[in-house]
Amino acid sequence: MKISRKITGALALSAAAAVVLAGCTSRNEPGQSAAPGASEGAGAGAEDITIAFVPKLQGIPYFEAMNTGGQQAAEELGFEWLYQGPTTADAAAQADIVRSFIQQGVDVLFVAPNDPNSMAPLLEEAQAAGIHVATTDTDAPDSVREVFVSQASVEGIGQQLTDSLLEAMGGSGKYAIVSCGETAANLNAWIEVQEEYTASEYPDAEIVDIVYAGEDQAMATQMATDLMNSHPDLTGLVGECTSSAPGVAQAVEDADRIGEVFTVGLGTPQSMLPYLESGASSASILWDVEALGYLTGWAGVQLANEGDLGDTSSLENEALSEVEYDEETGVLLLGPPTVFTAENAGDYDY
Secondary structure, three states: OOOOOOOOOOOOOOOOOOOOOOOOOEOOOOOOOOOOOOOOOOOOOOOOOEEEEEOOOOOOHHHHHHHHHHHHHHHHHOOEEEEOOOOOOOHHHHHHHHHHHHHHOOOEEEEOOOOHHHHHHHHHHHHHOOOEEEEEOOOOOOOOOOOEEEOOOHHHHHHHHHHHHHHHHOOOEEEEEEEOOOOOHHHHHHHHHHHHHHHHHOOOEEEEEEEEOOOOHHHHHHHHHHHHHHOOOEEEEEEOOOOHHHHHHHHHHHOOOOOOOEEEEOOOHHHHHHHHHHOOOOEEEEOOHHHHHHHHHHHHHHHHOOOOOOOOOOOOOHHHOOOEEEOOOOEEEOOOOEEEOOOOHHHOOO
């Protein structure tokens, strides 16, 4: 198990990642000592800590990679890691899992909410039960969450998506966005940046439509196909999440329009590699997902121990070298986004 093939830093890597089946919970037993290279004291008092993570959707490469990173943190810092999410991107099903963790009395609860507004009362319920509550990957800014572990800044992601696409499109033309959940706070924030940035920096470019495919790659492919048919002069597509990014690229391949319609998206390196190599996708904008999972586990230990989230000295790893904490907003930022291309996507295992 490792954050990526490129990382050879000080944190020891375990021999294998557990395979998590849909609907099951993965655990790491407490009491394991910190790995060689992990900072002394990074997991101090972690042996009795239980940290649960509820993703938007279990079983897709993105959240399984976050789980791998969380498992690595658990092994090295010595806490117990629980992971369970719905098998479809359904807010009600996700809420049921959150209720289950509240009943179990976990110490720290992280959620990547499908619907931040409906999740807010449950986070308040968990906090009232004495559980530390936080968000990761997707925020619930109007909730009682104590920290949001953010993958990259909203502006950084939105602007990089726009720059990468418009570079491929020659700086002008019409493009559309295939997003996922209509209520996903992170996706909507990125789209807002894309709209404003396109208007200010690329006056000859225009976003002609925004559609929502849920977390369904096949639906994203169909929607992208429909967009190309309804807008014959369309020259760009954005896949706003890790299921729609390969979906829009697949649509361009299926339509035999590589070199005519350009795509970028937020896709995991391995899922996007074939499309980057074929030219159906120009770039994938993401971050080190396993590092995000690791940072989530580390932050959980800090919350449980009433530690200082701003003291990141124990994060002795290249992938975590640019972590920053904003006390005013309660945002723990992983760092700037990464641009994956045909040249570097193969360097990552997820």
